[in-house]
Amino acid sequence: MSTYSIKDLEQLSGIKAHTLRIWEQRYNLLSPKRTDTNIRYYDDADLKLILNVALLNDNGFKISKIASMDEREIREEVMKLTERSLTHDDQIHALTLCMIEMDEERFDKILSSNILKLGFEQTMLNIIYPFMSKIGVLWQTGAINPAQEHFISNLVRQKLIVAIDGQLTNGGGKKFLLFLPEGELHEIAILFATYLIKSKGHKVIYLGQSTPNDDLLAVYKLHQPEYLMTVVTTSPSAEYVQEYINALAERFKDAKILISGYQVIGQDLKLPSNVEQLNYIRDVKDLLEEIERIPQEK
Template sequence: MNNIKSTFSIKDLENLTGIKAHTIRIWEKRYNLLKPERTDTNIRYYSLANLQKLLNISYLNSNGYKISKIASIDSNDIPQLVKEVAQSDVTNNHAIDTFKLSMINFDQQLFYDTYDSLIKEKSFSEIFYQDLIPLLSEIGMLWQTDTITPAHEHFLTSLIRQKILVSTELIQSKNQTLTNEVYVLYLPDNEVHELGLMMINYELISKGYHCVFLGQSVPIEGLKDLLNFYDNITFISYFTVKPEKDAVLDYIEEFKENLLIKNSIKFWILGRRLNEIDLNSLPKQIVPFKTIEDLVKKL
């Protein structure tokens, strides 16, 4: 397979599995659980098969199996045992690990198979909050530590984006709009991280609200046209990397001056850029939220 990354350092394994490098070395020496290769300069490196095995070992270990017991199991039997344990597991660790493996291996079918197994037991919202949100949080850390490449992140987020779009289209075909209040969802200039905004759109539509989804990189000037069409508007935006840290308050002030021209217009905001400002200083028409779930509770 022509994968971008098919070998891993012991630090990569630590980041991907949560098992300390020191522990991995002990398991190698004492139980012969992994068989790393070595470079010409005698540095360990691990194959994709090693990563998959370690994820399975980690999962069994976290579900009560002692490492000595796992070491006594034939390597070919470990994946089947993991499947059996996962069937009665109330946590989400196995699905998250499998999603990570699909990303590392650029394995679209594994992603779909994992998702399909979850959707038999959970709603789409439950999958998103219980499995995909924690997964995306881990992916962010893996990207920052150079454990994965940008290609890995894009591969995974594009698949999640597909699932949100399909689920949204499905509820749109079934639900009717129940209110005259309009929610306009958009991202600021040069902001492209739209999965959170897409999920908010899904939640609003599922509850019968009228949504206008504008998507990525919309300038404030481009929002003014909406004021000519609707009286009661709640704008919703997600500040992940934009505006810049030192420009968040200026952006909010510009938005206020241009769009919050009457009390029936509101502005709801989320995202880690909000950590840069004093949220208590915001006008009443501007409401910050820590999470999508907090926003949904307000509906």
């Protein structure tokens, strides 16, 4: 069982810690436990309750009304709400609950429903990708455990692979070589980038997780792609990212290198002329649209 601080509850639910404490005192909504050293903490049941409360409160339920409902009534209202609501934040809340409960059936139902309503690309851009970015940060800060992050990542990965397999290219367009640095395993971003790139008719050479440098160079020499793309979430660590970027730029001088990830965005990096930083997945779409505006070489 995981334990959470009140700051963790705030990050996961979006409800300010000050508000949570008021709800504790006024409505007995939460009953924090204490460690042997008298430090307050919360468990999975508390987190699930607060996520449900946040969802209902955001949709017009008064906190006094929610506090009077039992666990079954709260869950029933949440289920009704997430099945009829198209609000992106509501869907992200619902997916966060699925992650905490490790409820694969419910997760798949929510995802499939949104894909039917919005289409795969819009579901990824507006719901899944913001959700994955959120839990990626929470995993980095220890607010959720690795098992929860892996559970969700694998479910999303399965959906992406199926969607990628459904994209056919006609052999035209540009060549993109997508890979993760050695030791890097978080591939959701480059899988979605693969989907976007292939959907625009470009060719993707996908090397995936933890690509050795020698293998990367060998594939590059064989295919001569115009673009290389990578995402740095955990490896290399922040103090080595600049060195890694410089080495890529020097090794692949004739390619445009696209780089993103937790260890890149918001860092004070000096990018070589052939390296471009992508801050959001939408930047990939913007890049592809820019390529489309440039007449393809015969």
